[in-house]
Amino acid sequence: MIRGKPRTAREALTTSRFLFGAWPWRAYAHVLSTPVVAAAASVPLAVPAAPWLLAVSGLRRPTPMPWTSVLVLVLVGGLLLAAVLPWVAVPVARLEHLRTRLVDGRPLGDPPRVRYTDPATWRAVAYTVLLVTVGALMSAATCGLLLLLVLMVGSPFLVDGGEPVTIAIDTVTTPGAAAPYAVAAGVALLLSPYPVALLAAAHGAVARALLRDDSGPLRAELVEVARSRARLVDLFETERRRVERDLHDGAQQRLVGLTLRLGLAKVDLPPDSPAYAEVVAAHDEAKELMTELRELVRGIHPRVLTDRGLPAALGELADRAPIPVTVRADVPERLPAAVEAIGYFVVAEALTNVAKHSGADTATVHAFARGGTLVLEVGDNGLGGADPARGTGLTGLADRAAVVGGRMLLSSPSGGPTVVRVELPCR
Numbered sequence: 001m002i003r004g005k006p007r008t009a010r011e012a013l014t015t016s017r018f019l020f021g022a023w024p025w026r027a028y029a030h031v032l033s034t035p036v037v038a039a040a041a042s043v044p045l046a047v048p049a050a051p052w053l054l055a056v057s058g059l060r061r062p063t064p065m066p067w068t069s070v071l072v073l074v075l076v077g078g079l080l081l082a083a084v085l086p087w088v089a090v091p092v093a094r095l096e097h098l099r100t101r102l103v104d105g106r107p108l109g110d111p112p113r114v115r116y117t118d119p120a121t122w123r124a125v126a127y128t129v130l131l132v133t134v135g136a137l138m139s140a141a142t143c144g145l146l147l148l149l150v151l152m153v154g155s156p157f158l159v160d161g162g163e164p165v166t167i168a169i170d171t172v173t174t175p176g177a178a179a180p181y182a183v184a185a186g187v188a189l190l191l192s193p194y195p196v197a198l199l200a201a202a203h204g205a206v207a208r209a210l211l212r213d214d215s216g217p218l219r220a221e222l223v224e225v226a227r228s229r230a231r232l233v234d235l236f237e238t239e240r241r242r243v244e245r246d247l248h249d250g251a252q253q254r255l256v257g258l259t260l261r262l263g264l265a266k267v268d269l270p271p272d273s274p275a276y277a278e279v280v281a282a283h284d285e286a287k288e289l290m291t292e293l294r295e296l297v298r299g300i301h302p303r304v305l306t307d308r309g310l311p312a313a314l315g316e317l318a319d320r321a322p323i324p325v326t327v328r329a330d331v332p333e334r335l336p337a338a339v340e341a342i343g344y345f346v347v348a349e350a351l352t353n354v355a356k357h358s359g360a361d362t363a364t365v366h367a368f369a370r371g372g373t374l375v376l377e378v379g380d381n382g383l384g385g386a387d388p389a390r391g392t393g394l395t396g397l398a399d400r401a402a403v404v405g406g407r408m409l410l411s412s413p414s415g416g417p418t419v420v421r422v423e424l425p426c427r
Helices: 009-013 023-045 050-059 067-102 119-153 175-191 193-211 215-268 274-300 303-308 310-320 337-358 393-403
Strands: 165-167 170-172 325-330 363-370 373-380 407-411 418-425
Touching (some): 009 023, 023 119, 023 193, 050 067, 067 119, 067 193, 119 175, 175 193, 215 274, 303 310, 337 363, 337 373, 337 393, 337 418, 393 407
Parallel strands (some): 325 363
Antiparallel strands (some): 165 170, 363 373, 373 418, 407 418
16 A cells, blocks of 8 residues: 555555546546657658668569568668657657656656767667557557447447447447447446556556666766865865964974074084084984975975965976976966865876986976866976886876866877876866
8 A cells, every 4th residue: 555645657556546536537648648649759750761661562562572672671771760760769758758747756857868879869769669669559459449438338329210330249229239338338437547547557667767867866976976075175275284384384483493592502512512513413403304394394285386376386396306397387377276286296296207217308397277177298208108007106196186077198108208198177
């Protein structure tokens, strides 16, 4: 027993008040309209199906058509139908999305579009073929039986004039002889909503199986994943800036103060005293530690990237590279902070790979914005043959780009040159 309001004709069939609701009339409307829709869908298919009709008529002639001609006609007809059917099936599917609501109130999603590579289009084609063949025959037969039952109910009035009337396999001439048939037909009409609703429910199940769009929930889930990823990127960027600020304003400043105090202590101590050598060593170690901490802070988030943007930060990367690097940057406007940061570290990691593995003596960096996308190209004149499967460096570049929905492209033939192209959406 269905609890609550039934959503489909099949669920309504199991309720005790099926005959007293709107479901029988909805099932009648669906079944009676099916031959009309099938006939309308068959009209535009007559022209592409003409070669098949010619092939059939050629085989039925007294002198049959040669088999080669028949095969050619069949092939041409198949190609024409394959080309035309999607353009017929998609409008039919749009209509069936509306008509199926008569027997199934659950949503079917978005109707398909004409795309020859889209499985949804070909599912609509399969539904249309079933509609104009099996669906049309079964619905037409049902409509014929209903019309026969209506005529049998009115048969006593049809024979009132004494003219004989054929009812099924019998012929009656008087209203009394026609009365039993009228009563039986009346009972059959009263019970007909059940088989009609069953047929409509089966038709609706086929429509749901072939025309339902399952991409809606998946698309919504992907959108939510993309949004959550963007939130995580922003959160990570905020946390990285906080760590950089704490190191720069806290630990680094304290280390600078310690270095100054050690330097002053070194001045006050006699050069030949035992403590002088220890203070000098501590002073030198503090200066080295301060240099390492400055590099660490720059690695977390370079100050120049925050203050002056990506072009200036790329220039600083080129100055620190162990090989000559030529930078061309055409980025006139500031980009989102996450995109700038990922672009910076992508170039930094790519230049590190060049210095470690390529054997190159020069490298180039080209950065430009086009159509809402930041494009970064890092090239070198090294040995080539770079393969992401042989290490994690290139894989790390691809992973960094994927964080903001970007992609990495690689060209590295054996013998070089190597070009790494990274595209990052800025919207």
